[in-house]
Amino acid sequence: MSLRERSRQLVESRAFQYFITAVILGNAATLGLETSSTLHDRYGVQLHVIDVTALSIFVIELILRLFVHRLRFFRDPWNVFDLAIVSVALAPASSAFTVLRAMRILRVLRLVSVVPSMRRVVSALLTAMPGMVSIAGLLVLVLYVAGVMATKLFAHTAPEWFGSLGQSIFTLFQIMTGDSWSEVAREVMAKQPLAWIFFIGFLVVSAFTVLNLFIAVAVSAMEAEHRAEEEAKPIPAQDRAVLAELRELRAELGALRSELTERQPV
Incomplete structure (x- = not known):
């Protein structure tokens, strides 16, 4: 199995999605704790380390998804949304980018792209x-x-x-x-x-x-x-087999009906 295929399995696995969701929630909590001057003075270094670690995980995840999907990555609006959110968090900490640094909390919005139900709601609102x-x-x-x-x-x-x-x-x-x-x-x-x-x-x-x-x-x-979304879902293999058997039965019944019709006396 190639490295790209292994990366695809990792990125698309449910466990990896749960892990990213947990990181987003944890990062949201640390960003909220940083607003407290008491907690920031006491645990500022630890909170900063957690924030940098979370950002590093997001960057690695995006690199993996770019490696897996390549140019197709940019065809999905949710991927572009994630890339924009993480790019804002990577802005330098100079005074000219103070506003952008304050927008790090926007990383929490990545939950919208990770959680399918939230993504469905946002897509519906955009459609409406x-x-x-x-x-x-x-x-x-x-x-x-x-x-x-x-x-x-x-x-x-x-x-x-x-x-x-x-x-x-x-x-x-x-x-x-x-x-x-x-x-x-x-x-x-x-x-x-x-x-x-x-x-x-x-x-x-x-x-x-x-x-x-x-x-x-x-x-x-x-x-x-x-x-x-329901119509776009693939039909399971077991259901496809049942549908195939039903089609065969219908064909046989149609043939028998035609044969009986031909045998009836005029």
């Missing part, structure tokens, strides 16, 4: 992006129309909330998220009792309808991704 963009456009349109209406209706009643179009849109976005919307509504209703019609209508359209469309599109995309 065109539909979500359309819904986001609809939401912006609803916010703009409602912002103009609210400014004209409540600018004099509650100028701190609806004094300008920008303030109105921000306030309506806050109401849409459910953050203290009743306080804003009651303050306006104290001077304009019928204002509840506007606020309830806006909540029904924005929060209960438009935002739920995002969930519907995301769920639909995940279901489609799951169906595509």
Whole structure:
């Protein structure tokens, strides 16, 4: 067996994937511990050694995958994603790269490419992006129309909330998220009792309808991704044998039926 084939078996083995997952989780824990000044002062050297060791393991893993897949490595977006994440962590520790060094925590995002269920969710969300963009456009349109209406209706009643179009849109976005919307509504209703019609209508359209469309599109995309993954799965050898026997039985039944039809008297 060639060295490349052995490397392929190692990289694609389940034990190796579990090992990389454990390293990612351990590295995430050490990066979190480094944010504590007390722990950093006491165990800074040990944490740095663990961080460098984890980074070395990631680099070796990428080298092995490049060796196995060669140029095909770059055809998989998840491989490119892993390469970008590890490359950021390899940035020098000079002041010009301080921001990049702070982004070492992005290594935790490699869990997305390692765990199949997470990868499936992200792929589904990317597939659903065109539909979500359309819904986001609809939401912006609803916010703009409602912002103009609210400014004209409540600018004099509650100028701190609806004094300008920008303030109105921000306030309506806050109401849409459910953050203290009743306080804003009651303050306006104290001077304009019928204002509840506007606020309830806006909540029904924005929060209960438009935002739920995002969930519907995301769920639909995940279901489609799951169906595509199930259809792409190879059929086990035992099932293929059963299917072959069923085809043979169908062929024999068809031949017998034709033979019986020919023997029947006209």
